[in-house]
Amino acid sequence: MLEGELTGNQFAHFFVAMRHGQLKTKTEPTIIGYHCFWIVFEELRLMNLAVRVPMRRRGIGWALVTEAFRLGLEQSATRAVLEVRASNEPARDLYTRMGFTQISRRPYYYTNPTEDALLMEMNPLVISNGWQRDRNVVSGGESASTDSL
Numbered sequence: 001m002l003e004g005e006l007t008g009n010q011f012a013h014f015f016v017a018m019r020h021g022q023l024k025t026k027t028e029p030t031i032i033g034y035h036c037f038w039i040v041f042e043e044l045r046l047m048n049l050a051v052r053v054p055m056r057r058r059g060i061g062w063a064l065v066t067e068a069f070r071l072g073l074e075q076s077a078t079r080a081v082l083e084v085r086a087s088n089e090p091a092r093d094l095y096t097r098m099g100f101t102q103i104s105r106r107p108y109y110y111t112n113p114t115e116d117a118l119l120m121e122m123n124p125l126v127i128s129n130g131w132q133r134d135r136n137v138v139s140g141g142e143s144a145s146t147d148s149l
């Protein structure tokens with residue numbers, strides 16, 4: 001699915017968060033999070049966002065979404081939309097803090113397990129300063145940054 005997005009979808013973009021610095025067994029940069037999103041004319045659509053479990057709550061999800069906003073605004077997007085599982089409190093909290101609001105609910109949208117989707121929107125699209133370290137996430141002697149694919 002990801003390969004299809006990368007090679008066959010002109011609207012799709014990816015950002016990855018890379019961890020630079022020494023891990024226990026390797027020294028090369030490691031992908032610790034990614035964000036797939038579409039820019040379709042005036043609409044930025046968040047499609048997939050994930051951060052590796054040990055790296056959560058450090059502003060990486062926020063940074064990945066903020067970088068998508070920057071690109072969307074550069075390309076004249078004016079609003080952003082997404083769907084999220086109703087039970088996904090971490091993601092809902094992130095999006096709400098960034099300025100998204102719920103505009104509708106889609107019953108039984110997801111499977112495995114079956115669950116409603118909440119449709120959230122930010123209109124107009126604006127970049128929030130709510131998370132202070134959004135562009136340069138630092139932890140101990142290591143650092144993380146975002147790159148596009």
Ligand SMILES: CC(C)(COP(=O)(O)OP(=O)(O)OC[C@H]1O[C@@H](n2cnc3c(N)ncnc32)[C@H](O)[C@@H]1OP(=O)(O)O)[C@@H](O)C(=O)NCCC(=O)NCCS
Binds near residue numbers: 048049055056063090
């Ligand atoms: C949702 C997800 C991407 C957040 O990534 P993250 O890098 O941990 O998020 P951040 O550190 O940028 O969090 C920013 C803010 O979002 C909110 N937030 C993030 N995780 C949260 C949690 N577990 N509980 C409550 N609020 C949370 C907080 O307001 C947080 O700010 P704070 O840490 O100052 O309180 C991550 O939890 C994840 O990969 N989840 C599994 C995949 C998923 O659900 N993706 C979204 C699909 S729609």
